[in-house]
Amino acid sequence: MAQKRPFNEGKRHFKKSKKQKPSVVEGSNEDVLLADVRRLLKETKLDDGQEEKTELPAQHSEIELNIHSLSSTGDGLAHRDGQVYVVPFTAPGDTVTAKVFKHVPEESYTLTDFLSVKHPSPHRTETPRCPYFTQCSGCQFQHLPYNYQLAHKKTIVEKAYANFSNLSASSIPAVGETIGSPLQYGYRTKLTPHFDGPPGGRKDNRHGKKVTWPEVPAIGFMKKGTRKTMDIEECPIGTESVQRGLRRERERVKQYIDQYQRGATLLLRESTERVNKDGKTKDEEDDVVVEDMGDHIHRKTCITDNKATSTEYVDNFRFDNPAGAFFQNNNSILPLITQYIRDNILGPASTPSASKPQIKNLIDAYCGSGFFTIVLSATFTHSIGIDIAAQSIASARHNAELNSLPANSTTFLAADANDLFASIPHSSSSPDDAASFAPEETVVVIDPPRKGCDAGFIRQLLRFGPARVVYARDVGWLVGDGESGLADEEGLPVKGLYEIESLRGFDFFPMTGHVEGVAVLRRKRKESGEEGEDGKGPVAGEAEVVAWKGDAATADGQTSASGSGLDAVAEGQDSTSTAAAT
Numbered sequence: 001m002a003q004k005r006p007f008n009e010g011k012r013h014f015k016k017s018k019k020q021k022p023s024v025v026e027g028s029n030e031d032v033l034l035a036d037v038r039r040l041l042k043e044t045k046l047d048d049g050q051e052e053k054t055e056l057p058a059q060h061s062e063i064e065l066n067i068h069s070l071s072s073t074g075d076g077l078a079h080r081d082g083q084v085y086v087v088p089f090t091a092p093g094d095t096v097t098a099k100v101f102k103h104v105p106e107e108s109y110t111l112t113d114f115l116s117v118k119h120p121s122p123h124r125t126e127t128p129r130c131p132y133f134t135q136c137s138g139c140q141f142q143h144l145p146y147n148y149q150l151a152h153k154k155t156i157v158e159k160a161y162a163n164f165s166n167l168s169a170s171s172i173p174a175v176g177e178t179i180g181s182p183l184q185y186g187y188r189t190k191l192t193p194h195f196d197g198p199p200g201g202r203k204d205n206r207h208g209k210k211v212t213w214p215e216v217p218a219i220g221f222m223k224k225g226t227r228k229t230m231d232i233e234e235c236p237i238g239t240e241s242v243q244r245g246l247r248r249e250r251e252r253v254k255q256y257i258d259q260y261q262r263g264a265t266l267l268l269r270e271s272t273e274r275v276n277k278d279g280k281t282k283d284e285e286d287d288v289v290v291e292d293m294g295d296h297i298h299r300k301t302c303i304t305d306n307k308a309t310s311t312e313y314v315d316n317f318r319f320d321n322p323a324g325a326f327f328q329n330n331n332s333i334l335p336l337i338t339q340y341i342r343d344n345i346l347g348p349a350s351t352p353s354a355s356k357p358q359i360k361n362l363i364d365a366y367c368g369s370g371f372f373t374i375v376l377s378a379t380f381t382h383s384i385g386i387d388i389a390a391q392s393i394a395s396a397r398h399n400a401e402l403n404s405l406p407a408n409s410t411t412f413l414a415a416d417a418n419d420l421f422a423s424i425p426h427s428s429s430s431p432d433d434a435a436s437f438a439p440e441e442t443v444v445v446i447d448p449p450r451k452g453c454d455a456g457f458i459r460q461l462l463r464f465g466p467a468r469v470v471y472a473r474d475v476g477w478l479v480g481d482g483e484s485g486l487a488d489e490e491g492l493p494v495k496g497l498y499e500i501e502s503l504r505g506f507d508f509f510p511m512t513g514h515v516e517g518v519a520v521l522r523r524k525r526k527e528s529g530e531e532g533e534d535g536k537g538p539v540a541g542e543a544e545v546v547a548w549k550g551d552a553a554t555a556d557g558q559t560s561a562s563g564s565g566l567d568a569v570a571e572g573q574d575s576t577s578t579a580a581a582t
């Protein structure tokens, strides 16, 4: 998946330090960490020369630290002698021993490796279920109670909006409580462990020679603080079927390692077959996990072929996808997020008005295999999903059929989202026209890839001015006052049309520091001669937007530049690198 960005693509949102190295990638984990380091330095008045700096501890030396707070990257932060120390796998209130890994003197912080707990924090109450916790870069929070994780994730959303949305504090409402995942372990329906090629393998490959494997390589995820793959035999955040798949795939790779010419990434994707209880039951094989769902049974298996079809159920909706294609990775939380969006997409129930246009249409930009279009379709008269990937649109059409959606109410288009508004009729003059998408009667759901929407799409969206939108990033462009850096064709600053109605996180990835944010945006009232819901004059598009930040964070610890905003977060930030997204 592409590198993540803050909400305001390409724009720095906090003051640059003169000392800052130009190499910090905007929106990277490092950028997010830096915001927290600076805040702590400011809070503790260490950066203004009030405390004299002492010499920094030697590289690789072991030091004792008191953890002050948790960063949005999931790391503990301690301060000592004018320097902030970053210690993973810790909790505020811990006294720990850590090993100095790297000083960043120009920003007054030091990265360390966690070694041991000397005095535990009262928050450190949980026994990690994973034997690799504190070595693997996938999870950050297995030592913390779940309520504490949720409360911390609320602060991540708060800081993401405060630091990266480019909005004034008055434009940002109080962030709601984070909605937790029903499953906190055994939730990930997809894992992608990997193994590296043998030493000298690249050279052999270049010379067309068959590589030799001196031993079976480590198969697993990135080791924290390194670029090395560590051998992982089990991953308790994976579903039971995915864990069984991991065991099977490890054995298969061991057996056939000589057939590989280089390292590889393995796919482990859960697939569900729903069978009636009174139906003919099959003899269950070892690799089938059977779950009693009340009036039916789920038989769960793990698919490893990217092109094979995997099936998931969300409530009673069925989704078929190529196993290697994108689908949300925590099935247990999907009914909660879909219900939340259904409850909020039409605005607060307390504000109905005879003069307010009724919202009838849904546009799901970046629809993938149709997840949001399909689960929300019953709320709307007409729905359109659009995705640039023809294969995803083929899946979406198939899924619409599987779920018996009427063809005259749900349409999918294989196209660039940038062309979306040009291709739909905007007029509400013919209300009976099935294809009429009047802005004031339309909600737009936007769940783009990590890099976000491009400026052209946002300009078109603002020009169209839909009643509501479900949206991921770049909220500053929609809400801001023209300061966000978005310009129209004449180079004039584009002003946001929307205000944030509500904002909260959803915990798609328990035990990791990752959180997904959902913001509901409402279109502002027009300034003069027009009014909104109170019926005193002409209404010009009183509208709402639901902003959805849908990212698949990873717990599989592969390395990549990682991001910020609501992705800020704990995908296993390594001392040398950040961990990854699938």
Ligand SMILES: C[S@@+](CC[C@H](N)C(=O)[O-])C[C@H]1O[C@@H](n2cnc3c(N)ncnc32)[C@H](O)[C@@H]1O
Pocket: 326, 327, 328, 365, 366, 367, 368, 369, 370, 371, 372, 386, 387, 388, 389, 392, 415, 416, 417, 418, 447, 448, 449, 450, 550
């Ligand atoms: C994060 S996925 C969202 C999938 C879907 N909302 C879901 O929940 O399953 C992002 C989708 O954006 C699509 N995409 C990327 N660039 C696009 C563009 N310019 N126009 C339309 N779709 C695009 C990708 O093909 C991918 O399916």
